[in-house]
Amino acid sequence: MAIDLVTRSTWGARAPKGSYSPLSSTRGVKVHYTGGRVDPAIIDDHAKCVAMVKSIQDFHMDGNGWIDIGYSMVVCPHRKVFVGRGAKHVPAANGAGLNSGHYAVLGLVGNAGLVEPTDEILHGILDAIEYLRAEGGAGREIQGHRDGYATDCPGGPLYAWVRRGAPRPGGGDPPPVVPGTPKWPGRLLRFPPVMRGDDVKAWQAQMKLIGFELDADGAYGQRSRDVCKTFQRRVDLPDDGIVGRLTWEASFTAKP
Template identity: 75%
Template sequence: MIDLVSRSTWGARAPSGSYTTLASTRGVKVHYTGGHVDPATLTDHSRCVAAVRGIQRGHMDGNGWIDIGYSMIACPHRKVFVGRGPGHLPAANGPGLNSAHYAVLGLVGTSGVVTPPDGVLHGIRDAIEWLRAKGGAGKEIKGHRDGYSTDCPGDALYAWVQAGAPRPVTTTPPTEEEEVPEVVSLGLSAEATVKPNINHSPWWTEEYRDTAGWHPAGGQSIAPDVDVWADVTTFIALRGFQPGERVEVGLTRHLADGSLVDCAWPTGRLMAVHADVDGCVETNLNGHLKLSATNRGRVTIRHTSANTITLEVASAFKAILHPYA
């Protein structure tokens, strides 16, 4: 069931003109912000509200549009903001492309919150289903870059769209009687140098540990006695790249000997991100890892830069284990 945030609730400004009406569309196009999304939005919904207001302000005062350009906006808390809403022509898909698809924004960007959290993915799906029911949206789910020259909605979100925009895997929280390992933060006791990966090998990895406290690179990993699902959201920050240099990051599973089993996100492979103008990379990673005594979870970072790359931050917003069923 969709958790709508009405225009009055998020404090939307009234449109400066009349909407063009739409009876139906071929479907929906998915977007991202194209800028920085504060990681605090992951835990503070008021930051999401402020972000949506800022987007509307930019579209109306900066672009000269009559309103925010998106039909709906999904935030990490699985709440869906009403933008222009169903039955109204959006403005975000590009000239000549707005009448064919509604526009749904996931509150992720090019830095800060880069990998879409499960709440955003569920929210986008909720918005799509609501637009189908209320606005005559067809079955197509496409990215903004489909038909328009843009990087939007970003590599991670676009990979999810290409995979069919699946609902994230849901897990059942453990009961009080069930014994599951306690997991604490992934992190660093000090900044670490990330060595280059020539020909994609070897990989630098940082592992989740199953005892209290921070730990340096190469630390202890989870090795529970029973199969468990680990729901993980992490944040990493690196510096030292040339502007625009490519970096690959992801949540991965490995055997005890270090060999790769698979990548948890996005869609079974590492995610490509690019350094900003200051040579920095900030990104979030979300995923579900099936762990056991032989499968351990790690964050993997891969690059081929000639520069000295420093990992400044590696922290876990959550690392919750559920019995595997």
């Protein structure tokens, strides 16, 4: 099994403030995101990834009062897998009463800035899961943090990938984009507030083409969000009413 593992000593982890509870097996792994803004610059600067992992550990230890970073592993956009608590140790990030059932793997995406997981992040999460299966007795389940716990984590785009079975990028899923399909504009279309632009107009026109009653006026408001949520349910994506990359591509490959 190939994995680009970043050891605790390599990323400069603080020593835990206590002893970990042992964990010999789990039902699987829960996938997480940061829940805050992630600077897109980390894609081009791995040192920023290291700094971010260290800041997460500081927050968990000093803010939450935990003995260490709460995640088992952390994955960055360079397909590097940071050892958090590691295999055979109970994590703390899944929620009270839920930590012994699943390991916790964090992908460095958030709810602003870098929100769409890159292929390298997805590969890295799967690398971490394979490692936890081999070294920590992780079961076959791959779930989102929100499964069984009241949270938005791991965010719409990452959770959509989890719900699709967490496929390896390049494995033929999702279906290839039809030639001529407009490229995802790189921003999330959401309401509120009302968002305007040619990308909104293009998406609205496509929704109208496949049968929704929606004016292509270039303003993403309440009606656009309602249509988006209905469409997302139709194609088995999380119905958050936000047009991200997965919803955009599904929209332009959908049939009337």
